[in-house]
Amino acid sequence: MVSICEIVQQALATGHLTVEAENQLRLLLQTTKYGSEEFNAFMALQKSAMAGLVRQESRHLKEPPHLCASSCSNI
Template identity: 60%
Template sequence: MCRIREIVEQALASGYLTVKAEDQLRQRLQSKYDFEDFQAFITLQKEAMEGRVKQESRELLHARTLSAVG
């Protein structure tokens, strides 16, 4: 099982957070994690808010919204 920081490192390196990785993060955040994992998660949130990491889930939601409108 990957640690939170490993999932974050992969997302930061690729600039992309997959739905699978988001699900893994949710699972790991429900159990105990250390301060380094917490810091990594906060970094990921910041990078996503600033647009340096794209979220597959948001892209899929946006695509569904566009197809429903058009």
């Protein structure tokens, strides 16, 4: 299984966190004992996501469609 640090490194390198990687992280955080290196990597990922440097695929799947078609037709 992939480690927390590997998932974080890939997300930071690509700027994208897939749903699969997010689920792997969730499972790893719940079922494994992790040290300060893994915790710090996870916190760096959280900060990057909050700053918009990493895009979470799961958040974009839940976004409602834009309503521009009806509101922008008069432009």
